[in-house]
Amino acid sequence: MFKKILLFTFFVFSVQVFSQDLLMQDGTFNQCMGTFLDSGGSSGNYSGNEDFTITICPDNPGDAININFTTFSSQDGIDILSIFDGTDATAPPLGMFSGTSSPGLVEPSVANTSGCLTFVWTTNGSGNTIGWAADISCFTPCQNIIANVDSTIPDSSAANVVVADENEVITFNGSGTFSTGGTGATYLWDFGDGNTAMGESVTHAYTTAGLFVVTLTITDTAGCTNTNSIDLTAQIGSTSPGNPSVDAGADIDIPCTETCTTLTASFLDIGDTSTYTVNSIPFVPPFSFNGLTNSVNTNIDDQWDDVEDLPFDFCFFDDIETQFQVGSNGVIRFDVDPGDTTNDFNPSNLPLPNNTDPALSEVNVFTPLHDIDPSVGNGSDEIAWEIIGTAPNRVLAVSFYNVPMWNCNSELATHMAVFYETTNVIDIYVENAPFCGSWNNNKVIGIQNDAGTEAFVPPGRNTNEGGGWTATDEAWRFTPAGPSIVEFAWLDDMGNVLSTDASFEVCPTDASTTYTAQVTYTNCNGDITIVTDDVTVTTNSPFTVDLGADVNQCEGDADVDLDATTVGATSYQWSLNGVDLVG
Structure with missing residues (x-):
């Protein structure tokens, strides 16, 4: 009887599972x-x-x-x-x-x-x-995790780009926003150069120049990770960006044996655009060559794009430029002509400046000018531009990416020009300007005024540099070099001017004093841009030791109590005949 009950119970349980x-x-x-x-x-x-x-x-x-x-x-x-x-x-x-x-x-x-x-x-x-x-x-679904970059040293808040020299130590500070809780979460930084580090606050020094994408992956105790990108780039080994900038230096701690220190600020010092200097800079493009938002001349050869408006005044050879056109052969002009749609492809052997050759005289910026053919359509080629950043630090970036050479379609050209608001600096980055042995190889990098009477060209990069030069991974900066448009000053914490010299000795009397490096830029249109950076100087005042009057002690006298009063974190050690006393 008992066995039958067990069998019946088992049968009912089996039916229950099947009924799922x-x-x-x-x-x-x-x-x-x-x-x-x-x-x-x-x-x-x-x-x-x-x-x-x-x-x-x-x-x-x-x-x-x-x-x-x-x-x-x-x-x-x-x-x-x-x-x-x-x-x-x-x-x-x-x-x-x-x-x-x-x-x-x-x-x-x-x-x-x-x-x-x-x-x-x-x-x-x-x-x-x-x-x-x-x-x-x-x-159990994953919670929502958002990774945040709280700060970096050097600062990256302006454009999500941290700029540093090779072997300079960078501090990265991050955090996570969790929908349920972040206790026990791990923080993995990937610096984009093969190195990683764990923690909310980490440091890293890059040993080579370049652009590196930094990622932060936060993983909670359930194995769930953040779904967003922190959108942070490390720009290593480049000269300073072309935007208005000032660096007051690291905070200073004056040792107790000294009373003064020297403050030294670095800043972008530029002149007006009546003339320029041309300098080689490290090949560290601040933006990707592909993916800019406004595509132009994608499938048309030898054409000027439509006239576009600049959202900021750009000073160029003492003119205020407010419009631009992009030509399909690697060029940009501010002296726009909506009726002229043909961008000439065949520069002569005459050097810049030139106001007679059709391919040269119609152009202001050569990135370089050479005969490239976007109409081939290899699937990856792109000519595009974009306004990036916010005032007064916007830039116009114009890029030519993987565009085939005419008659040598397997040879691809990639180069970019970057125009900086306020400072009017122009940077040109050339990833590849190849040689086509079966066609016109004249090319030129440079800038030229509207009249075609003044031009600035890097060494070896003009049209008459015989033999058809090539370029790979090089960059050039065209810096306005007329009379200075910059005023510098060191300010105290009340805004009073202490000095107009970049290097300045201070002898603070307070325990902590903040000084401000201020740079004022006056653009050709009268706009004024002020940038500042602070440095804090901490003093450690020397101290004296007063042990009180000497004590005469005879054998058998009562013990003498030695005592001292300390201030703050001061410590002391008693000794007798060079031997430390306990207590």
């Missing part, structure tokens, strides 16, 4: 196991003229449902399964499926806090097939 199969029907169901099937079950076809809506939710609040379709077949485009990311069919759609297009693995999105999925199934009256089978399970 969930057939397509109307309703809401909470379950985390079993199989989700069409109305025909595991062995039959679904029926005609069905119109069901089912919502499947997890057993436990905070979990999410997981539906993994292992088979799927319906009349293509007629019998349709629609899936929605939530508790009903008004939730965001995840897709419509029919034929043999299986949904595969379906999970709620991070934004779907219900953890439920809704399925809507409609069929016509004929042609029914096997339908589907899908495994049901549940999981």
Whole structure:
């Protein structure tokens, strides 16, 4: 009798497990196991003229449902399964499926806090097939994690770019924003040069020049990671950016044996645009050659693009420029002409400046000018421009990326010009300016005024530098070098001018004093831009020791208590005849 009861109990339990199969029907169901099937079950076809809506939710609040379709077949485009990311069919759609297009693995999105999925199934009256089978399970979804860059030293807040020299130590400070909690989370920094570090605050020094994308991956105790990018670039080994800038130097701690120190500020010192200097700079482009927002002349050869407006006044050879055009042969002009659409491709052997040769006289900026052909359309070539940054630190970037040479289509040219607001600096970056042995090889890098009477060209980069020169991974800066448009001053904490020299000795009397390096730029249009940076000087005042009057002690006299009063973090050590005393 007892054995029969046991057998009966086991039989009932087996039926209960089998009943976890969930057939397509109307309703809401909470379950985390079993199989989700069409109305025909595991062995039959679904029926005609069905119109069901089912919502499947997890057993436990905070979990999410997981539906993994292992088979799927319906009349293509007629019998349709629609899936929605939530508790009903008004939730965001995840897709419509029919034929043999299986949904595969379906999970709620991070934004779907219900953890439920809704399925809507409609069929016509004929042609029914096997339908589907899908495994049901549940999981605990990841919390939402956002990685943040709180600060860097040197500072990167202006354009999400930290600029440093080779072997200069950079400090990266990060944090995470967690939807449920960040206790126990790990922080992995990848510096883009093959090196990594763990922690919310880390340091790193780059040993080679270049542009490096820095990433921060935050992982919580459940193995979930952040979904965002911190959008941070390290620009190493380059000269300073062409924007207005000043660096007051690191904070200073004056030792107690000294009373004075020298403050030294560095800043971008420029003149007006009546003349320029040309200098080689490290090849560290501040922006990607491809992906700029405004594409031009993509499939047309030897053409000027439409006239575009500059959102800022750009000073160029003492003129205020407010418009520009991009030519398909690697050139830009401010002396715009909407009626002239042909960009000449064949510069003569005459050098810049030139106001007679059609290919040279119509151009202001040569990045270089050479005969390239975007009409070939190799799939990756791009000519584009973009205004980047915010006033007064905006730039116009114009890039020519992987554009084939005319008659040598396998030779690709890539170069860029960057025009800086306020300072009017022009940088040209040449990743590749190749040689085409079967066609005109004249090319030139430089800048030229509207009249074609003044020009500045790097050494060896003019049109008459015979033999058809080539260039790879080089960069040039054209810096306005007329009378200075910059005023510098050191200020005290009340805003009073202490000195106009970049190097200045101070002898503070307070324990901590803040000094401000201030640079004022006056543009050709009269706009004034002021940039500042602070440095804090801390003093450590010398101290004297007063042990009081001498004590005459005879044998047998009572012990003498030695005592001293300390201030702040001061410590002391008593000694007798050179031997430290305990106590």
